Amino acid sequence: MSNRALLEVIALDAEDAIAARSGGADRLELVTDMAADGLSPSPETFARVRAAVDIPVRVMLRLTDGFSAGGPEEVAALVRTAERLRAEGADEFVFGFLDDHGHPDLVTVERLMAVLDGCRWTFHRAIDRAADRDGLRKQLADVPGLDTYLTAGAAEGVDAGLPTLLAEASRSGEPGYDPALLVGGGLRLEHVPPLRAAGVQGFHIGGASRPSGWSHPVSPSAVSAWREALDA
Template sequence: MSDAVLEVVVTSAEEAVAAVEGGADRLELAAGMEADGMTPSPSEFVRTREAVTVPVRVMVRDKGGFQAADIDELCATATVLRRAGAQEFVLGFLTPDGALDLPAVRAVLDSIPGCGWTFHRALDHATDRAAVRRALDGLPGLDTVLSAGSVTGVAAGLRTLLAEADRQGEPGYTMNVMAGGVLAVEHVPLLRARGVRAFHVGTSVRRRGWDSPVDPAAVRRWRHHLDTGWKDAR
């Protein structure tokens, strides 16, 4: 196997089992995928955590989307999830003008001390990506930034992802990059060749989009491609 990390979006314990069967290394648990992913119920998290042994990152997001509609409620829910055993999270909030909402992010982090987390695709909706990255640098527990490089997906944002990968290690670019958002297998070789080692998939491991469950065979195909296809990069 390669050192590539495959993260699969799941909405239930049953999908989690299917994703792991296919070879997922890590899961993102979310609800309401028709709205780009909302916070799942604590009970579904517990079911999922009991069903698999791979890491599970839990989405913290409400109806405000990339803007926090009710930060107090988000913090309360995150606290409940933490007490239920969640150790890894996915979150990220912007202000109405597209800047990082650092107070909202810090408030949630204060509710889940000691936890690792991913800053999700709010980055792709930011007015100034570089400014958001600089503001994120050094926040406790942050180890991953999920991005497609563009609002519309990796196909449009590939050049941005590659350029940012080339800056790895600079201030604002110290966290791991996870490529995701309409990610296709043909994007992988270039990304792998530039040092990107984490990949995030959702609809591409389902037969009919979010209305259908995770297909273990589709996850298995992604696993195989990550383990072998990147070696063809030039």
């Protein structure tokens, strides 16, 4: 197995996708509306990004800010969104929802599984708000396609979550710990050496790829700096 770390970059459009790819990104997380921490893009945006780059694209399934999927109508809308994106050719996704008690929303996951039909997917940072991280992993252990957890280790970000991330990295192979860790959320370059030393192979950047802020496109040179750090 390659020891090369995976670098995933948040993209909002085809311009971002091309810049991230040229900087050395291995994969994109495609979203819209970062003011709400990333919502589902339109099928048209996905189609433009898919045509622009040859690297994998994981598409956000999320219609409202927060970590709840909402009521039956909202969940039905989410399922329709997934169906439209699948029809456009999307085959990798990102989502994660909690119920009112901080446990994984298994009903919504099951509804989406019926549409995604074995597609690979990331459970995103809802895990950092879960009542029981270990319990969540074990409850989702047999869900088809789940191969990654996007996590900072804590709701406050990687600074606070680093001990949790290092501990979870050491549990690879235990029930619920087969999915890869994809570390993101306040991630900085100085976090990379301890995480790499612990065996973490997935890194996710958003704001770090845009030194001028979210109103500006991804910077290829910023992505390249991360690529070099991960390859060092």
